[in-house]
Amino acid sequence: MTIQLHNISVHHSGAARSALALRELNLSITQGEQVALIGPSGAGKTSLLHTLACALKPESGKLSIFGEDPWQLSSSARHAMRARLFLAPQTPPLPPRQRVVNAVLAGLLPQWSIWQAMRSLVRPIAPDVAYEALARFKLQDKLYARVDHLSGGERQRCGMARALVSNAEVFLVDEPLSALDPTLALQTLAVLQQEAGKRQATLICSLHQVELARANFTRIVGLRDGRIVFDAAQQDVSDAMIEALYRNSDKMPTPDGEPSEVALIPTPVPPRC
Numbered sequence: 461m462t463i464q465l466h467n468i469s470v471h472h473s474g475a476a477r478s479a480l481a482l483r484e485l486n487l488s489i490t491q492g493e494q495v496a497l498i499g500p501s502g503a504g505k506t507s508l509l510h511t512l513a514c515a516l517k518p519e520s521g522k523l524s525i526f527g528e529d530p531w532q533l534s535s536s537a538r539h540a541m542r543a544r545l546f547l548a549p550q551t552p553p554l555p556p557r558q559r560v561v562n563a564v565l566a567g568l569l570p571q572w573s574i575w576q577a578m579r580s581l582v583r584p585i586a587p588d589v590a591y592e593a594l595a596r597f598k599l600q601d602k603l604y605a606r607v608d609h610l611s612g613g614e615r616q617r618c619g620m621a622r623a624l625v626s627n628a629e630v631f632l633v634d635e636p637l638s639a640l641d642p643t644l645a646l647q648t649l650a651v652l653q654q655e656a657g658k659r660q661a662t663l664i665c666s667l668h669q670v671e672l673a674r675a676n677f678t679r680i681v682g683l684r685d686g687r688i689v690f691d692a693a694q695q696d697v698s699d700a701m702i703e704a705l706y707r708n709s710d711k712m713p714t715p716d717g718e719p720s721e722v723a724l725i726p727t728p729v730p731p732r733c
């Protein structure tokens with residue numbers, strides 16, 4: 461099992477201790493699985509991806525990635541683990557004045573020495589690698605453009621190209637399609653899924669496009685109020701489950717941050733690869 465969460469609860473630093481972003485989550489994902497995370501805004505999709513990327517430390521519960529608890533490792537061992545995980549945030553943190561070629565090649569940084577990294581900033585070491593990755597997202601003509609001259613959707617695809625050049629074993633991708641038109645969204649998702657499939661990487665992808673998730677992922681995890689509401693095979697996800705997942709709650713929040721009511725749906729047995 462590549463990823464195992466047992467009763468994981470997480471809160472963000474700065475948030476009230478009781479305002480948990482994830483509440484007693486249980487989840488197991490095997491290497492090579494492709495999982496879509498869906499759920500309303502604030503459900504905890506980003507928090508879950510950041511927890512899996514070892515960017516957020518759980519408050520309680522047991523987390524295992526590649527068979528080890530990242531937070532029991534030394535910081536250098538955890539750093540090495542992070543290099544096997546690629547987190548593509550909703551808004552890729554690309555330095556504005558950087559050239560696209562360098563932004564993409566940053567995906568190779570975990571494999572480079574400090575000298576290679578510095579040399580590449582002056583004169584990109586492997587522009588062909590960046591070019592090929594960009595071409596898969598139809599962005600090759602922007603190879604030497606400045607990042608702050610890209611549109612939002614182009615930046616997102618630049619972030620995806622960076623994922624492609626990395627040798628990550630797990631892709632944690634947050635809302636990769638939010639700034640893309642429907643055609644590009646489909647193409648981008650296809651490239652991500654093909655690449656993950658080709659290298660047997662695990663792909664965990666949060667999506668607001670529920671129909672895209674249902675059409676393209678064999679396993680769908682529905683989150684709401686920091687809890688897993690369902691974890692089901694694509695064919696077992698019904699319209700009623702989706703409707704309940706996204707139903708607006710007009711209940712007033714309680715002062716301790718606990719949601720006053722969550723429509724929990726019995727969880728079908730998750731599919732196994």
Ligand SMILES: Nc1ncnc2c1ncn2[C@@H]1O[C@H](COP(=O)(O)OP(=O)(O)OP(=O)(O)O)[C@@H](O)[C@H]1O
Pocket residue numbers: 472473474475480481499500501502503504505506507508
């Ligand atoms: N930096 C932060 N500090 C404090 N609380 C946070 C922070 N980031 C998120 N939260 C809270 O954690 C909970 C889960 O947020 P999260 O961003 O994980 O949801 P999400 O499902 O990814 O939402 P969206 O679809 O809008 O991106 C929310 O209640 C949110 O308000």
